[in-house]
Amino acid sequence: MEISFFGYKIELELLILICVIYLILVGHTICGCCSFSSPLLEGMVTKGNDNNYQSYSLGDNSKINTSNWGAPNLTITSGKQLTPGAENIMNRPEQQIPLPEGEMSIFANTDFKPECCPSAYSTGSGCACITTKQNNYLLTRGGNNTPYSEY
Incomplete structure (x- = not known):
């Protein structure tokens, strides 16, 4: 028909x-x-993933401590003692650079903690606690990092 x-x-x-x-x-x-069970919970959730994520509710209006969200003072002056922020970075455990044969992740042995924030690299458990050696390797690995240009 x-x-x-x-x-x-x-x-x-x-x-x-x-x-x-x-x-x-x-x-x-x-x-x-959509979540039809509770009107205050968002329906978009990661199913079966338990990686220490914080629970979130749209109805939770509790204050969040933002006092440690700023970047630490990393100024290093010759002849003076290191600031606590710079000392924390210098005391991080060394990572092998360049990567060993067969290793694909530069962050394989790197800790991810909230104490290391702010950082350019992060996961659900915090920011990457990268060493100065790792940071310099990431900045120079392709030869195309132009941090002080208009591009």
Whole structure:
């Protein structure tokens, strides 16, 4: 059986198939991120991942301690004692640079902690506690790092 739809003749079976596919797409895109159990929780959650993530609720209005979010003072002056921020970086355990044969991750043995923030590299458990040797390697590895240019 053919149906005329906007001037096109379409088989009824094809029209039903299009409607079913459309309903499946709408169901997956709209209902996939909805949470019907609790109105205050976001529906977009990582299923089965337990990597010490903080729970989050839209109704939680508790104050967050932001006093340690700023960058530590890393100024080094010759003849003076190192600042605590610079001393913490200098006392980090050394990482092997360049990487050993077969190793693909420069952060394989690097700790990720909130105390090392701010950092350019982070995970769900904190920022990368990279050493000065690692940082210099990352800055020069491709020869294309131009930190002081307009690009």
